[in-house]
Amino acid sequence: MEYWFYEEHTENVRWGLRIKNEIAHVKSDFQDIHLFETYDFGKTLVIDGTIQTTERDEFIYHEMIVHPPMLTHPSPRKILIIGGGDGGAAREVLKHDPQEVIVVDIDSAVIELSKKHMKFLSKAYSDDRVKIVVGDGIEYVKKHDGFDVIIIDSTDPVGPAEGLFKKEFYDALKKSLNDGGIISQQCGTPFYHPEELKNAYDLLSKIFKFVKPYLAHIPTYPSGMWSFVMASDDELKLRRVPEFETKYFTEELYYSSMSLPKFIKEYCHCNGDK
Amino acid sequence: MEYWFYEEHTENVRWGLRIKNEIAHVKSDFQDIHLFETYDFGKTLVIDGTIQTTERDEFIYHEMIVHPPMLTHPSPRKILIIGGGDGGAAREVLKHDPQEVIVVDIDSAVIELSKKHMKFLSKAYSDDRVKIVVGDGIEYVKKHDGFDVIIIDSTDPVGPAEGLFKKEFYDALKKSLNDGGIISQQCGTPFYHPEELKNAYDLLSKIFKFVKPYLAHIPTYPSGMWSFVMASDDELKLRRVPEFETKYFTEELYYSSMSLPKFIKEYCHCNGDK
The missing domain is CATH 2.30.140.10 (Spermidine synthase, tetramerisation domain)
Known part of the structure; x- marks a missing residue:
């Protein structure tokens, strides 16, 4: 059977x-x-x-949502992860030797499952610099600030994560960032749902001076073509080189992952003007 | 139902x-x-x-197997496509205004099905410069030469296409190319079958001075992460800019598609040394 x-x-x-x-x-x-x-x-x-x-391909997603924004910042110290209760993003953030990493996930069940069964992800939680908050990421961002990098590692924009793709949230994100702060967010597959990336790109472009979508190959996600976006008021360029182990990310991929297929560039009107 | x-x-x-x-x-x-x-x-x-x-995503594969090698050549005139009986690669080659395009496919049934039911691919066959040969690509290459670009658009290296991934065939390819000639070949998914890309890369590296793997996102192929390889005795660099319509390929993607994820670079030992 x-x-x-x-x-x-x-x-x-x-x-x-x-x-x-x-x-x-x-x-x-x-x-x-x-x-x-x-x-x-x-x-x-x-x-x-x-x-x-x-377990087999999580490294791609977690490296790609974390290393591009973290290496864009000259010295990221205080990091906020919204969602990401499994701990995978926190694990990658720790490679940058930050002072403090706060993971805010609305669902304690994800955190507990990961702690119990997915040590390859949750090992980050044994590091004293990582603090877990069970709660609503939107409310958390409204009440806290001082972050160098904020990583929005959520489910897709239906259900509990819907509010994480709205202008009100992005406005709050901006206020909670330090000067030169950077955000990254996963934006789904632009093959089946280009409107998700377009929506995030359009809203973020109204709030931040620099916005860059980028892609990764993620075999277990629909179509395998997955998008992320970075945004900041400082130029989005590689300010540090990766001096740690990766399995997917390379220094070259920082820029080349931003080369979008033509049909996505055109749909999103994101031709490097931001 | x-x-x-x-x-x-x-x-x-x-x-x-x-x-x-x-x-x-x-x-x-x-x-x-x-x-x-x-x-x-x-x-x-x-x-x-x-x-x-x-019908929905063929443009990605056909653009990516054709435009990188064609734009590497300063003035490609005589083009050979091995496999590709559906006509999609020939359609893209015609955008470069070549003098002659020869499609050699072993299976006339594919050609006939495409002519009858897939005009979006087979429309290339109504162009006088395109010649169809039903036959074995390996034998054809041994008996013909004078090609500027040879595109190996075959099924995976099991069954009829097995011989298209062997050294004897690659040696014959080299002899059939003009000086400065370029080949491209699809090499499967390096996520599930990295040995296919590694095998092609290793063999081609023994025969050609310059060899470059590159990737595309192809949603309907296993894992969505698809590899190709280009090889030539002349440097592999962009010599012309694309002055035609595409839906996936862009000038930027010529180079950025060569930025391989780290696990593939390491497995294939293809760190840009060739």
């Missing part, structure tokens, strides 16, 4: 992973969370039917 | 497309060929269970 998990990428496209067993299934106050042991991708975290992270 | 086609990416990973109907099913002397009309990807050509091309 074979067991498969299928993610519906659209109503007409689906992707299946054969699973060995279900490690955990938690219905939290916010989300329906499955953790599977799979044959090809190891431990696989699924929230509301959508793969969030797998 | 819903009908789905599933491609097995590995024995533990599969990708499904909902189909409207089967347009054709042909068992040729070489391959088992299905042409489906799908909901999200339009016409979808499947050979031996593997998606070859879809």
Whole structure:
């Protein structure tokens, strides 16, 4: 007997992973969370039917949401991660030797599952510089400031993460950043949902002087073509070189990941004018 | 009742497309060929269970296998395409205004299906400069020469295309090129099968002075992370700018598509030394 998990990428496209067993299934106050042991991708975290992270390819997402903004800042000390309860983004942030890393996730169930079953992600939590806050990232940002880099590592803009893609939130982000501060955010697949990147790019462009979308190849996400965006009032350029281990990110990729396919550039009207 | 086609990416990973109907099913002397009309990807050509091309995203593959080598050559006149019976690569080659384009595909069934059902690919065949040869690409290359660019647009290196990834073939390619000639070849997904790119890179490096792998995001291919390689005895640099319409390729992507993720660079030992 074979067991498969299928993610519906659209109503007409689906992707299946054969699973060995279900490690955990938690219905939290916010989300329906499955953790599977799979044959090809190891431990696989699924929230509301959508793969969030797998043991095999999580390094791509976490390196790419963290290292570009962190290396844009000359000396990032205080870092805020909104979402990211699994700890993967915090793990990458620690490679930059920051003073303080605050992870604000609305769902304690994700944090607990990761601590218990996904040490490859949650090992960051054993570092004293990492502080976990269970709560609403939007409210947190309104009440705290002094951040050099803010990383918005959320689910897609439906459900609990919807407010993280709105102008009110971006305005609050800007106020909570130090001068020269930088944000990064995951913006979904521009192949199936270019409107997500366009929306983030358009709103951020009204608030920040410099905004840059960039891409990574993430095999377990729909279409494999995944977008992020960085924004800052200082120029977005590489200010430090990576002096730590990576498996995906390279110094070259800092700039080359910003070379967007033509159909995305045109749709988003993001031709390097920002 | 819903009908789905599933491609097995590995024995533990599969990708499904909902189909409207089967347009054709042909068992040729070489391959088992299905042409489906799908909901999200339009016409979808499947050979031996593997998606070859879809109406929605074929532009990515065809632009990326053609424009990098063609723009590397200062004035490509005589072009050979091995495989590519659907006509998509020939369509892109014509944008460079060549004198002669020869398509050598072993399977006339692919050519006929494309002519009948996939005009968006086969429209190149109505151009007098395009000549179709039904036959073995390896034998053809051994008997013909004078090519400026040779594009190897084949299926993966199992079945009929196996010989297109061997040293004997690459030696023959080199002899059939004019001075300054360039080849490009699709090399599969380096996420699931890095050995395919490594094998091509290693063999080509023994024969050509300059060899460069590069990547594209192709949603309907396994993992979405797809590799190609260019090789030449002249330096691989952009010698002309694209003065034609594209939907994926841009001048920037010529170089940025060569920035490989670290795990691929390391596995392939292709750190720009060639």
